[in-house]
Amino acid sequence: MPVARVVVDVMLKPEILDPQGQAVQRALPRLGFEGISDVRQGKRFELEVAGPLDEAALTRIREMAETFLANTVIEDFTVKVEDVDGAKAES
Amino acid sequence: MPVARVVVDVMLKPEILDPQGQAVQRALPRLGFEGISDVRQGKRFELEVAGPLDEAALTRIREMAETFLANTVIEDFTVKVEDVDGAKAES
Numbered sequence: 001m002p003v004a005r006v007v008v009d010v011m012l013k014p015e016i017l018d019p020q021g022q023a024v025q026r027a028l029p030r031l032g033f034e035g036i037s038d039v040r041q042g043k044r045f046e047l048e049v050a051g052p053l054d055e056a057a058l059t060r061i062r063e064m065a066e067t068f069l070a071n072t073v074i075e076d077f078t079v080k081v082e083d084v085d086g087a088k089a090e091s
Numbered sequence: 092m093p094v095a096r097v098v099v100d101v102m103l104k105p106e107i108l109d110p111q112g113q114a115v116q117r118a119l120p121r122l123g124f125e126g127i128s129d130v131r132q133g134k135r136f137e138l139e140v141a142g143p144l145d146e147a148a149l150t151r152i153r154e155m156a157e158t159f160l161a162n163t164v165i166e167d168f169t170v171k172v173e174d175v176d177g178a179k180a181e182s
Contacts, residue, residue: 037139045115063124064127
């Protein structure tokens with residue numbers, strides 16, 4: 001059976017301070033990498049969906065991302081369907 | 092000055108056990124979400140690049156990802172340029 005992959009990216013909202021990202025950004029010049037003005041660090045979830053990836057399944061996954069994977073008080077999320085061959089489609 | 096955004100995704104290699112992803116996958120049915128056969132959890136870095144995003148800058152970012160953002164013994168990474176004018180642009 002074909003397995004579809006859905007990617008959920010969860011990032012802190014732009015107005016929320018991101019100390020992890022700041023730590024990375026400050027470390028870069030010390031390590032010899034200049035020219036990066038900002039770094040934000042977030043989470044990426046790759047979900048393998050068994051069964052058809054129809055609109056109902058995507059709605060369910062968006063609900064799951066909103067209630068469980070992301071804390072929407074401080075985080076934004078995006079749901080993308082990823083072609084296992086590498087191409088991507090925004091949903 | 093235009094600022095370009097580069098996204099570095101860091102995921103555990105497929106052959107490496109991912110206990111965080113497994114914990115999420117096992118929690119989903121308890122929360123009422125069926126049909127997700129596998130979950131992998133990784134990191135997403137959004138880098139704002141000051142200056143031109145030419146091939147030299149991208150090469151530098153790939154080097155940075157390889158030596159600093161990812162542990163290439165157990166992790167794979169991808170580097171993507173993201174269009175800031177896209178749907179996610181600030182309004």
